[in-house]
Amino acid sequence: MPATPSVVLHDVTFTWPDGTVALDHLSTAFGSGRTSLVGRNGAGKSTLVRLVTGQLHPTSGTVRTSGPVDLLPQRLATRPEDTVADLLGIRPALAALRAILDGDAAPEHFDAVGDDWDLEERAAAALDGIGLGAIGLAGIRTGAAVLDRPVATLSGGQAVLAAVAGIRLRGRPVAFLDEPTNNLDRRARGLLLDLVDDWRGTLVVVSHDRELLEHVDETVELRQGSATVYGGTYAQYEAHVAVQQAAVEREVRVAEQRHRAEQRQRIEAETKIARRARSGRKAAEGMPKIFANEMRKRGEQTAGKLRTGYAEDEAAALSAKHEAESRLRDDESLHVTLPVPDVPASRRIATVTVRGRQTIVQGPERVAVVGDNGVGKSTLLDQLVGVPDAREHPLPETSAVPHVDRVAYLPQRKDTLDDTASVLDNVRRDAPHVPVAEVRNRLARFLVRGDTVDRPAGALSGGERFRVALAALVLADPPPQVLVLDEPTNDLDLTSVDQLVDALRAYRGALVVVSHDETFLERLDLTTRIELR
The missing domain is CATH 3.40.50.300 (P-loop containing nucleotide triphosphate hydrolases)
Structure with missing residues (x-):
């Protein structure tokens, strides 16, 4: 029996306040394990993520998850006073734990810590795993100094890795990573790929990074308002799409040939009808008017049936051609024309x-x-x-x-x-x-x-x-x-x-x-x- 999906979107429509429709009657599901969400810029990936994480609410339809959802956004929203502990999402619990250890037995501190008494040690270990840990003299861990380090002192890549480590540390059953490899150098990318390979729970990665997209179990493509699930990595998805598009291109060629053939047959039929009409008019000369009118009426009826039949065949062929062409991928692309500044070679x-x-x-x-x-x-x-x-x-x-x-x-x-x-x-x-x-x-x-x-x-x-x-x-x-x-x-x-x-x-x-x-x-x-x- 297949596993129950961790995230299900059913008939979801989302419309921005200005009336722009971002998603229209979208239905899809994300299973347990690692899934990539791919699609062209503007396809609605970020909107879908914000709907699943509760930042947005669908105009209609339903979004259901198997539990709390965590998110690494495209842009980390940090404040000047934030520390690494904030990136990990543990600062309130950490402050409560430190207060208890300093002798403050206020009940709210115990509520904040819960059963997480080894929080600081686990946080330090998580930071060690991404190269941000600190080992003091004689092997004594000085993780507190790292946890209190201002986020402003980290590079963009270091901040991203710390935020991903925080998601792992919190351990929610569903997590979304939106463009996580942005700003990462080779070493940091390797660390992130290791985290992805060893992920527990449901992970959905939104990315255009080919290397990262080879570390997933299935691929979901968002395109023109529809979501299609492909088993396997991005390379396997590309191969499937290439085979599919080659078949569609053959269908388009066959449909075009059929349409041209139906056009020729209609034109030839019109020519024959015109010739018969001329012959009929000549034959009617000298006939009694009543017989001539009857022959003309029958000729027009026959010609009308022929025209209707050929026109319907041509219309059906044209419809089949348009249907096949609609399945061809012909997405718009960016057209960037940069200005021409006055910069001489000697400047x-x-x-x-x-x-x-x-x-x-x-x-x-x-x-x-x-x-x-x-x-x-x-x-x-x-x-x-x-x-x-x-x-x-x-x-x-x-x-x-x-x-x-x-x-x-x-x-x-x-x-x-x-x-x-x-x-x-x-x-x-x-x-x-x-x-x-x-x-x-x-x-x-x-x-x-x-x-x-x-x-x-x-x-x-x-x-x-x-x-x-x-x-x-x-x-x-x-x-x-x-x-x-x-x-x-x-x-x-x-x-x-x-x-x-x-x-x-x-x-x-x-x-x-x-x-x-x-x-x-x-x-x-x-x-x-x-x-x-």
Whole structure:
């Protein structure tokens, strides 16, 4: 007997307040074990996750889970005062435990701790497992110092790993990880894959990361409002879809041939009917009028039946052709056209110094900044674009000084957008003189159109957020002379990554990019590579 699904969505519809339908009568289920949820940007994956985790409520239909659901969101919402214990989700219980150990026997402390008296030890072990633990002198664990460490001192990748470790630590029966490999270096990715392989309970991974998608038991694709379950990994899903699409393409060709044949037969029939009509008229000459009218009437009836029959056959063939074509995958893709800035080859763009070694970025160069999580790549970019805190707290012997004024920056968290403002207002902020109609037309090329343009930026999915943030950079007036991109492929589906690569290769300004995606970097035809250690 098959296992009872851990998550069931039945006839779920979700409509945004502006009337946009995100999911329409969707039914699907996630079984126990490891499942990937895949689909193009904007397909509704993040909306589905927010419905399952209770952040949103369906307009109609039902969502049922086998127990409490935990979530790693695309963007970790942290506060300046947060610590590693907050990322693990244990700060209240940890504070209660420490208060008891310090002699405070208040009942609420015991309620907060429950039976979890070894919480601090288990938390320290979880952090050790992801490389964030600390061993003191003579092997004495100093996990408290790590748990109290400010989140602001962690890299983006370290914060993600700590949050995933917290989900494992809490042990809820169902967990969703939304783009968990964003910002992770090779070592951190390996640690995350180990966590996934050893996961207990139901795990649903939302990702475009091919490597991660090979560590699941089944794949669920969300496409055009429908969810389809495929057994196996993403590679097996792709193979299944390729075979399926090859069969559909053959059906389309056969349907097209049949439609053309029915068209020819109808045309030939019309020609025969016309000839018979002419012959009938000649034969009727000299006949008594009553006989001529009867012969004409019968001829018209016969011709009408023939036309109806051939027209119905042609219509049926055309309908079959359209039905087959509807099963062909012809999804829209991102169309990115970057501006053409005035950057001569002799123009000095920036000076980057790493451990005393100086690199001059000059003209339309393509520069990659690489290194493990936590070595300061994002801090270096912050210096380059003039973030005040990065200038006040520079890395040792490392600096980045811009020599141009027009620098456009797309940070990891895409937090350049005002979540409370509409998409249109966000984009027009840097291009106030561009007509609204032109902004809407440009956004449509980024697959942002219709009512989405008027929606608050805070309601966007990760992929939509990236496209809007990039559109804001592209539409800036005057155009930037250097693009600074921090992990730009995060949240992008594979087709959109291809489009971004094509656009960046054609860009004639300077480009500075941080990425752990080596395949992406190799495709950019880099001129310079700066490694931080």
